[in-house]
Amino acid sequence: MMEPVILIETSNHSRTLTAVVEQDDRVAYFYLFPSELLTTKYSPRPCWLRNLKPAPEKRDTAAMKEGLAPMLEARYCNHPTGKPALEANRLSIVWTPEGDGAAVLYDNEILGVIPGWTLYSDEQNVAYAADCIGAGEDDQLMPLGARGKNAMYQKVDEAIAFQEEWATETSQAWGKLQEEYLKNYESVFGPLRKYYAIDGGQWPPMGLGRFEKDGIVYFLSLGIGIRPMPWIELLYNDRATGFRRMELAWAIKKDDFSETEIMEMAGLISSVADRPWKLITWLGVGHTILSQELPKPFESVIVTKADSQITVPMPELYGDQVNLFWLLPITELERTYAHHLPDAGHLLITKLAENGIHYITTRRAELPFD
Template sequence: MNKEPQVLIEQPNGRHTLYASVEQDDRTAYLYLFPAELQSKKYKMRACWLRNLLPAPEVKDLAAMHNGTAPMLQRKFCNHPDGKEPLKAELLEIVWLPEDDGAAVLYDGEILGVIPGWSLYVDEAVSYAADCTGVEGDDFLVLPLGDPETNQQYARVGEAVAFRNQWSTVEEPAWPQIQETFINCYEQQFGKMLQYFAIDNNEWPPMAMGKFEKDNVVYFLTMGASIRPMPWVSYLYNDTSAAYRRMELALAVDKNEFSEEEIMKMAESIATMADIPWRHISWLGEGHTIGSSKLPAPYESMILSSALYNGEAFALPEMYGDKVNLFWASPVTQQEREFAHRKPNGGYELLEIMIQKDATHVVKKRKAVL
């Protein structure tokens, strides 16, 4: 009779959308990544074999799979064919990758297993274990972690540990400097900051929005969203993901066309959008639309675009060596949003039509473009 698996460690990511846990029975130990209930229809649980505690089977452990128990890794693929001692809970540590969609488990400071974030987005689960020595064909549960020279997971986990350590001090010394750099950048373009709003709901990371005014246009620009790279992007863009994985949001509204109350409600919608990638395990990019109940009729969504901007060119400060994209939000009607959703990249098409009809980053009252 197999012993019921014991949870040795469990930890949620920053927004509690995913949970990482290490479980161990009398045969094996595994790292699991499983979605919270709200995400469970969109994402599946992911598993990473960590070690066998008994002598390894010669062939694939089909019996365990049929019984619904965690399978052992077969002898030819593990570096401890006769089994290893059970893991000790006090030596385990879970490290979330900065995107918050993947995790690693360390044992006494060394990487034991990794489930990369992009494993969530592919049909076949992918994971890496230090004690796996190889695979062949499709006859495997896990891939070998190998060494730092052959597997970039070492660098990713190292960056995640350094990132976590940088922000784990009570003083958060990194934030005042980031804040100052972004405010200086914005003030050079739009004049003195008039108001500062914290938009992080007292959750990490710190995020804020500044209000500026220039030539009868009110500007709102976020800062801090770009501290974290967005989920999905490394999977979608692979080697070029550094150019797309960080963003901040902006809103510019013509004061002559909207009331103060309407302008502030639009700004509220931007503030809530800044955390969407991590609350929903998604990403924001050019042509994406986001619904909002805070917009004046007939608008019901915002479309995001850097192409709408037609002011004096400026670049945001880099974040951790990455480019930071600034997306301007522009209100669209239900019909326009539905047009954008009709087909892949429909948002680009909608933006092209809007730009042809003289829409810019400055929000003014306009007729529907369709």
């Protein structure tokens, strides 16, 4: 029996997942494999693509017992006598903008799709294949079906358009978006004092603007929201459009901290900017992040939103609103309180507000806890 051959292999931008198409002399499969650092958190995801030999009448348990990729039963595939082997030079991979799902194309037509949301639950290990015409009771391979009948087509079309828009380093999309961000920020915080690139020369382009107004130093990111965050589609379903994009901000009382301390705090935005995609996670109000770059007694930040006294206009990206999340430093005891119950981060934000602590970082004492 022929050993499986890798026809195409490519990683997402954060190198957290690798897409692979493998083929032996019986069957071709599409896989998403997590990186080594994420193998304890996420499992590989398979998607059958086609049988190369006549399909078995019953479930291919013999192959599975030998550790081989199973062929699909005859009644579930549109080619019970088999199809020609896939040719590597006709294959391509397109990743979802979140980077947690992908589709494999053959001559630019969809062959298989592994949606991002299937990554987060072993009970929802669903994949879609163009040559599948039915699903068994225990099988989570689904027919891709025809255009207009399956939302996967639109998802893949959007992913292709997104990929093409940002395909070159000289993409005009960033210049226009950067200008819109800075114009909006300057309308609230005054002229831009300094601009920092925080993308490390990698895609997507991300920047950080420094502004000063009324004794407060403001740092606001731009470009993080180009990518929607992982997990959000599964967590919020139809409401995902209001939660999957973010920018980060920090407001620091200038007289309370040295310039070195201010810049060290601002540097945290750079390290957090890529966090959802490097860890395949998400950020929202109430989440906390440990950091050694904070002045004592702080040792973490909590993600919050500004109060009603400040409204910052944010651009709309790909039909989604962009949330502006503010980072507020907290102490070890405060972080412990934020984790003592599910969703207790919101309780801590409320308790901070009750003590006059909102989104502006000041040199302050630790909250009193009974």
